[in-house]
Amino acid sequence: MEQQLLVFVTVVDKQNFSRAAEALHMTQPAVSQYIQMLERNVGTKLLNRNNKYVRLNKAGEIVYHHAKEILGLYTKMKNLVDDLTNTATGELSIGASYTFGEYVLPHIIARLREQFPLIKPTITIGNTHEIEELVNSNQIDLGIVEGEIKSKKLYIEDIAEDFMYIIVSAKHPFIKQEDLTLKALQEETWIVREQGSGTREATEGMFGKFQFSPKDMMEFGSTQIIKESVEAGLGVSLLSHWVIHKELKLQKLNILKIKGLPVIRKFSLVTPSTKFQTKASEIFIKLLRDKEGYDII
Structure with a gap:
């Protein structure tokens, strides 16, 4: 049922079966099949469709509203369970400008390793421009810099x-x-x-x-x-x-x-604009946002 709801919400959001199939990395016939299965399960048609558009009918509006809630709760449930059952592991590539990288970051890495010993960080030290380029080209997961970031493709958050x-x-x-x-x-x-x-x-x-x-x-x-x-x-x-x-x-x-x-x-955290992050990145960013973590000297 969860996959049926996901496909349905994507079709509605994209207003098109082909675009939904592309977003979901599925074939268009597979998308149509999931929609038909959902309509059979709820006992009625949910979409008005023709060659130009796909729109919700009254029943579809009800299902769409609750489907988004259900998917949100399902995702939250999986994340919470994942936090309990899986230990954070994996590579974490961090770039930092000299001041933060040489004098602050080692203390934060020590806290990270103490709490999550299976995360394996690698650190690249460079000036602000160099770290910006590495994040922009996806060569590192995130950066911490004190200079001005010129790229519009990156997400910037002041942290200290x-x-x-x-x-x-x-x-x-x-x-x-x-x-x-x-x-x-x-x-x-x-x-x-x-x-x-x-x-x-x-x-x-x-x-x-x-x-x-x-x-x-x-x-x-x-x-x-x-x-x-x-x-x-x-x-x-x-x-x-x-x-x-x-x-x-x-x-x-x-x-x-x-x-x-x-x-x-200001010191700023610089990450790619994508909303997707590894669990190791999420954990490290939480430590960065913990202001007590900077009371180190």
Whole structure:
């Protein structure tokens, strides 16, 4: 009966036997047979049809209304039973930009493996543009990025906020100064990430907001190298609070108190626009949405 109802609802929604057959990956005669079986079961005709259209009659309207409810309940029942009887398993490919991937994601993966040890995650680290391309081409299941996503084919959901601060070495002369402005750092060497990075995008956004143009910049492709360079006194940088947490505790880096800061940006979950997801993906996304999961440092 469930298959008969599914075929019937699809025919009504598509308003055509051929389109319904295509959607269901069935032949048109098979679709017609299921409709005839359903009409025999309920004891009356349900559809008015000709060569141009398929429409519900009064009896069909009643069956259609309840069929959608029945199918919805049946699907929910199967999902609940599946959750009880099947352990989540399988591959899960995750892409993340550097900040989230290197400093936040390992903690969430640890929670995932603790609760669902048969899920096998693989992680790809890249800048926002690279992760967007991988999700877009279906090479990974999902991505977490902090930069702007340009593709209209992807589903984007904000999942966390990131606070970014200007950092300097522990011996920098501005450490104890209050009410600094960004202009005070005009003569500093700014150490920034490469183009395409979400951190670089946030840095340039800050420059634009304060109409600030540094006289000297160095571009590095690694956040770790930037931290080491700032610690060595080579310059200043704008980095996430997640990235600099340990160095602040060890007093190797310091945050400057700049008016108008910190910069606040969003981390976003990026998935293909299709509504279908593996069970492993669904479980991981639930962990991402659990805000307690970001209280990790």
